[in-house]
Amino acid sequence: MTQAFHANLLTGEIEAGRKTVLNEIAGVLCGAENAPCGHCLSCKRILSEQHPDVHILDPGKNSIRIEQMRSFLVEENVRPFEAPFKAYVILHAERMNPTCQNALLKTLEEPSGDTRFYLVAENTDAFLPTILSRCAKRQIVPVAKEELVRRLQSLGAREERAWIAASLANGSWQNARAIAEDDAFFEQGGAAAETLCRVLAGEMTALPFLHTYVQKKESALTAADWWLMLLRDLLGTALGREESRYFYTRPQSYDRAATVCSKRTLVRLIAELEKTRQQILENVNASLAADGFFSAVLKEKKTK
Ligand SMILES: [Zn+2]
Secondary structure: OOOOOOEEEEEOOHHHHHHHHHHHHHHHHOOOOOOOOOOOHHHHHHHOOOOOOEEEEOOOOOOEOHHHHHHHHOOOOOOOOOOOOEEEEEEOHHHEOHHHHHHHHHHHHOOOOOEEEEEEEOOOOOOOHHHHHHOEEEEOOOOOHHHHHHHHHHOOOOHHHHHHHHHHOOOOHHHHHHHHOOHHHHHHHHHHHHHHHHHHOOOHHHHHHHHHHHOOHHHHHHHHHHHHHHHHHHHHHHOOOOOOOOOOOOOOOHHHHHHHOOHHHHHHHHHHHHHHHHHHHOOOOHHHHHHHHHHHHHHHHHOO
């Protein structure tokens, strides 16, 4: 467990940093023995960024504006809803201009109660010395995929499972372990990938079964993850790559699907599926969102 500081500055890859910070907060607030368990209500809400006491500022591709910073901090002096402390996470913190940094500095200097700040930044070049001197600094270290595979296997995970979990973990050991332990993810996901692969190989009788995977948000996201892995591996094969990036053991109809799907088809389907996945994340009804992807699959098969 990392020691808790009031103000933290993590530098490195932003998405790995986001995961590191959320896992850390979840780890403190989770009551389970091997915290963060990832399954309790507290963990789920923190990791899905829905916890009322965990505030996250993510400017996306933009810089951080002063109004944005002010409204982000406006409730800093309000007591936490349920957690023993409040957490403020600022992603791409290097995009705060000096005015923003000064606004933040005031709160950093006079926090009300137990508030923890996490600044996640690509580098420290743009920070005022006054901010830097207030923060406990550390590097975000993404763990290499091979290393994740090795560690998972040492815990008894089978190679193909370790391989997929490591591929999806964004360099985080906690993510990798949580994915590897998720039996439902592998059972449902593996079956969903098999089914899509059959359809891509031309077995159109399998098409209606695709719908069974997208009835609920959770299972639809699992299916989307696995379908993306499948399409990306197929694209890799189409581009002449020998080994697969995700599937240690390929689905049965893989070779047949690989011979009939062109690069162009695969690129199109990947784009369509990424769009679908994003919509599901944004709470569009999963089976409605998936319709876009399914009709793209159907269209590609018809133009054959
Ligand atoms: Zn938990």
